[in-house]
Amino acid sequence: MNATQTITLTINGKVCEGRAGQTILEVATANDIYIPTLCWMKDRSPWGGCRMCIVEVAGSPKVVPACATPAVAGSQITTNSPRLHNLRRMTLELLFSERNHICPICPMNKGDCGLQHQAYLHGVDSIRFPYLYPALPMDVSGRYFGLDHNRCILCTRCVRTCDEIEGVHTLDIANRGERNLIVVDMHATFGTSETCTSCGACVAACPTGALFDKAQTYRGKLHTCTVVKTTCPECPVGCGLAVYTRENRIVEVFGDPESPLCAGHLCRKGRYETWAEPRRRITQPMLRHNGELKPVSWDEALAHIRRVRDATPVWESVLLASPRLTNEAGQAIHRVADKLDRVGVWLAPNEGALVEAPEPLADVRRQLTEADAFILLGVQPSRDHGLIASYVRRGVRQRQARLIILNCRRSDLDRYADIAVREVSLERAFWAQVAEVLRDVQRPVLLYGTEAMTPIGVAVLERLLAVFEQKASGEAPALIGLPIGTNSIGLVAAGLEAVEDVGSWLDAKPVRYLHLVLGDDHTLGERWFEEKYRALMLETLDLLVVQASYESPLTAHAHVVLPACTWAEKTGTVTNFEGRTLPLKPVIPVRGQARDDAAIVEAVYA
Ligand code: SF4
Numbered sequence: 305m306n307a308t309q310t311i312t313l314t315i316n317g318k319v320c321e322g323r324a325g326q327t328i329l330e331v332a333t334a335n336d337i338y339i340p341t342l343c344w345m346k347d348r349s350p351w352g353g354c355r356m357c358i359v360e361v362a363g364s365p366k367v368v369p370a371c372a373t374p375a376v377a378g379s380q381i382t383t384n385s386p387r388l389h390n391l392r393r394m395t396l397e398l399l400f401s402e403r404n405h406i407c408p409i410c411p412m413n414k415g416d417c418g419l420q421h422q423a424y425l426h427g428v429d430s431i432r433f434p435y436l437y438p439a440l441p442m443d444v445s446g447r448y449f450g451l452d453h454n455r456c457i458l459c460t461r462c463v464r465t466c467d468e469i470e471g472v473h474t475l476d477i478a479n480r481g482e483r484n485l486i487v488v489d490m491h492a493t494f495g496t497s498e499t500c501t502s503c504g505a506c507v508a509a510c511p512t513g514a515l516f517d518k519a520q521t522y523r524g525k526l527h528t529c530t531v532v533k534t535t536c537p538e539c540p541v542g543c544g545l546a547v548y549t550r551e552n553r554i555v556e557v558f559g560d561p562e563s564p565l566c567a568g569h570l571c572r573k574g575r576y577e578t579w580a581e582p583r584r585r586i587t588q589p590m591l592r593h594n595g596e597l598k599p600v601s602w603d604e605a606l607a608h609i610r611r612v613r614d615a616t617p618v619w620e621s622v623l624l625a626s627p628r629l630t631n632e633a634g635q636a637i638h639r640v641a642d643k644l645d646r647v648g649v650w651l652a653p654n655e656g657a658l659v660e661a662p663e664p665l666a667d668v669r670r671q672l673t674e675a676d677a678f679i680l681l682g683v684q685p686s687r688d689h690g691l692i693a694s695y696v697r698r699g700v701r702q703r704q705a706r707l708i709i710l711n712c713r714r715s716d717l718d719r720y721a722d723i724a725v726r727e728v729s730l731e732r733a734f735w736a737q738v739a740e741v742l743r744d745v746q747r748p749v750l751l752y753g754t755e756a757m758t759p760i761g762v763a764v765l766e767r768l769l770a771v772f773e774q775k776a777s778g779e780a781p782a783l784i785g786l787p788i789g790t791n792s793i794g795l796v797a798a799g800l801e802a803v804e805d806v807g808s809w810l811d812a813k814p815v816r817y818l819h820l821v822l823g824d825d826h827t828l829g830e831r832w833f834e835e836k837y838r839a840l841m842l843e844t845l846d847l848l849v850v851q852a853s854y855e856s857p858l859t860a861h862a863h864v865v866l867p868a869c870t871w872a873e874k875t876g877t878v879t880n881f882e883g884r885t886l887p888l889k890p891v892i893p894v895r896g897q898a899r900d901d902a903a904i905v906e907a908v909y910a
């Protein structure tokens with residue numbers, strides 16, 4: 305059977321076209337015919353467990369699940385007879401009677417619950433079966449989400465999502481019959497799980513209130529929210545976000561299904577760290593007076609900076625930026641660079657060579673989804689590029705792709721690897737082993753990071769490429785470089801100096817004026833305050849200006865603090881690891897007196 309072959313069948317008397325290999329549900333959906341579903345989910349394997357999608361096929365006495373039954377050319381399907389309605393209604397009543405679905409105290413009540421929605425559609429106003437009312441536990445040990453077994457309908461959407469999308473298979477079903485229970489690592493909790501990455505994809509997949517986000521609970525109904533699509537600010541992969549907001553605050557963050565690389569999936573950072581972490585926001589300019597930071601107006605803060613600068617004209621004045629800033633902020637900094645002695649962007653060690661004029665990458669999604677081998681060199685996707693780690697896990701677990709990990713720190717990916725070596729030996733025997741693992745590989749992908757830019761990393765890369773040159777068949781590896789900073793590529797392209805060793809950079813000449821443009825970087829504020837910088841900041845600087853969205857030990861010691869917008873309030877662009885320019889759009893109004901980073905830089909050096 306050819307999957308591109310067109311087939312014709314009749315659904316509810318309408319002649320419908322589909323492709324060979326599609327299910328009845330897929331053909332019906334493509335022809336605008338609605339069939340109720342609960343356990344089915346796009347891009348997951350069909351399970352056929354809930355029986356809400358049952359349909360009648362002419363000539364067959366049995367009803368069949370449309371989500372798991374192939375469409376047959378010439379068949380006649382009925383999706384909405386009284387018999388089907390009654391069977392579906394009975395299914396719903398059984399689901400409601402099995403556990404404690406007390407809707408008024410569920411965060412999904414009134415509009416967000418797939419089960420309740422079907423109950424409304426099928427007129428379930430009473431239950432004919434006795435309620436079992438088991439006393440099932442809740443697992444609220446996870447940082448971002450919880451699981452209330454009482455609301456679980458055992459649809460396995462979470463199990464299949466965890467297995468097939470995040471690629472870890474943390475979840476499964478234990479026991480039999482009415483004792484069925486979703487389990488985490490067989491006998492762990494979310495808080496103690498050694499495999500769960502906290503990506504939250506299972507929560508996004510759950511049709512009921514069983515899996516729920518703690519931060520979202522009772523913030524607002526999703527169907528009453530405004531949805532804005534923007535770009536994840538947490539790493540250079542640049543996944544698309546669909547941000548749900550209500551009454552000027554974020555209610556929930558999902559992956560954008562139309563985003564080419566993530567296709568709706570996010571890692572923990574994108575889904576939760578963007579908004580669900582408690583952080584203390586800076587909403588107005590502050591000036592140090594008699595040793596204490598006091599709120600002032602923008603005019604006062606800017607005038608103070610100018611006054612001190614004018615009083616000390618022969619300074620070594622320096623501006624250092626976070627790699628999270630937008631391209632537009634980078635360009636603004638570049639435009640005022642002649643008013644300062646040096647301007648730079650703080651990169652990770654060895655990141656400069658990775659981000660200086662990289663070749664744009666094409667076809668990355670296809671390469672990642674078709675690879676039959678992944679070689680990781682000096683890169684840490686589980687920590688730094690969560691979405692890429694999910695592609696690697698999927699490849700290994702679903703396509704039996706080979707996995708070789710060289711010069712990377714320990715991570716969950718080690719457990720899937722054919723070879724995982726912390727420090728690579730250049731000995732012949734080791735490379736013979738590598739060649740053996742890669743012998744039959746046809747479509748390899750080589751993911752490399754900052755540690756591949758060291759002399760030993762380059763030597764390993766050369767050996768690897770030599771292994772591929774000597775192979776009898778197969779493509780050369782697709783080379784995919786993964787920087788660390790969200791917009792390191794864009795900011796270096798905007799003309800900012802790549803600074804990998806901040807200590808040496810600052811020590812090169814005694815700095816008296818330091819302007820740190822942190823934006824909404826919530827980690828640099830802490831990292832900056834390491835001991836070696838602390839002495840500089842507190843003892844030798846005449847003026848420390850910190851431009852930031854969040855309080856940190858650094859802002860606490862600044863002479864002037866300027867409030868910056870967060871990613872959720874900004875307009876601008878970032879350049880991701882493929883070289884694509886991606887938009888940041890404001891999803892909530894600017895808080896207090898915060899301003900965009902580019903506008904602040906322009907005002908300070910006007
Ligand atoms: S959060 Fe992600 S890794 Fe953890 S159980 Fe859910 S889908 Fe699996």
Ligand code: SF4
Binds near residue numbers: 456458460461462
């Ligand atoms: S927790 Fe949610 S997604 Fe998982 S089986 Fe239960 S109802 Fe389905």
Ligand code: SF4
Binds near residue numbers: 538569570571573689
């Ligand atoms: S992989 Fe990167 S861009 Fe994608 S969700 Fe995670 S942190 Fe955000």
Ligand code: FES
Binds near residue numbers: 344351352355356372
């Ligand atoms: S949606 Fe088809 S059986 Fe559940």
